[in-house]
Amino acid sequence: MPLFGFRVRSIFQISAVLAVCVLAAVQICTADCPRTGPQATYQFVGTCTSRSGNCSGSGIGMLTVQNYTLGNSLTGCNLISFTYTSSLLNYSVTQTGSSSLSGTLPNPLPGMATVTVSSPSAPTFNSNLGGAWTVGYSDDGTSSIWQYPPPTVPTLKPAVWGALGLLLAGAGALLARSRWTARA
Secondary structure, eight states, rough: OOOHHHHHHHHHHHHHHHHHHHHHHHHHHHHSSSSSSEEEEEEEEEEEOTTTTTSSSSSEEEEEEEEEOSSSSSSSTTTEEEEEOSSSEEEEEEOOOEEEEEEEEOOOSSBBBBBEEETEEEEEEEETTTTTTTEETEEEEEEEEOOOOOOOOOOOOHHHEEEEEEEHHHHHHHHHHHHHHHHH
């Protein structure tokens, strides 16, 4: 009978060691995500048609990933950040051990995609190939698209416009002077 107690204790100890090894392997996998590499940003735009009648307009998400090729599976290692904004919600998720990213963005864009972004500190974002999407319990819709974000046009401040005007006026004056001296 003493051997039975020894076997149970040994099995329990081996199980505990295996559990520690599995947990360490999971932690090492998240720590092994490459922290450098090419980055890209993709934009989600969904028309808000909330069943609860709370959100209105559009839900807009900006997903920044690294080391990702369109058409391949997204993983938590690809996630740099996800920012979502609507008439009700405004939050950001960054790459942490508890954040997750899954799905696939189509190649080529624009197109509908299955993408899930989740974090314990923010509502879960889901979009699917049929265009339907949800964010937590407040935002949802039946029409959406993933695309490259529209290019931003830099705006020039009035001082820059003034300096550009003075530069052009000076260049014009020099050109007129050179022509006047060439005639004389």
